[in-house]
């Protein structure tokens with residue numbers, strides 16, 4: 410069976426979560442299946458081996474679950490993009506809207522290297538690409554820190570929400586689309 414079919418059969422649809430009208434794609438059953446999880450991490454990392462990626466940036470919180478193992482697979486540093494007021498050092502911040510909420514993401518100013526001397530080629534990792542608001546805010550943060558976004562890789566893309574278009578030509582890789 411293809412990885413896409415295995416994911417379709419494992420990701421759980423939860424209607425009206427977290428707000429009425431949202432069909433929530435619950436990835437926790439993927440985390441509960443170590444063989445499937447390992448295959449998902451490989452599918453996210455393998456296309457970027459040999460592509461000169463210097464850092465993986467993962468988005469709090471579900472993006473951490475996939476971002477850290479992808480960084481380990483590629484053998485590069487992991488840098489977190491966090492929800493507001495969580496990071497202890499100096500930060501850059503970016504406000505954004507996602508499918509069901511508004512929020513703010515922050516990164517440490519030196520997450521990709523010494524400010525003014527950054528030469529980072531970044532793979533942005535998250536679990537779900539919906540409207541693209543979160544991924545776009547993360548790309549803007551990376552670029553504001555002086556990094557270049559090589560690609561955004563996600564487990565699930567909700568194509569009808571047009572997140573790819575919101576990312577304005579940036580490379581997007583999704584393991585499965587709905």
Ligand SMILES: O=P(O)(O)OC[C@H]1O[C@H](OP(=O)(O)OP(=O)(O)O)[C@H](O)[C@@H]1O
Pocket residue numbers: 468469470471472506507508509535536537538539540541542543544572
């Ligand atoms: O494409 P978008 O419309 O921006 O939506 C995608 C984002 O929504 C979720 O984050 P959320 O902050 O809700 O959840 P989490 O803290 O559980 O990761 C998901 O993990 C993505 O980061």
Ligand SMILES: Nc1ncnc2[nH]cnc12
Pocket residue numbers: 431432433434435507508509537539540567
């Ligand atoms: N429909 C959805 N399911 C899971 N995570 C999401 N993040 C944004 N929209 C989502």
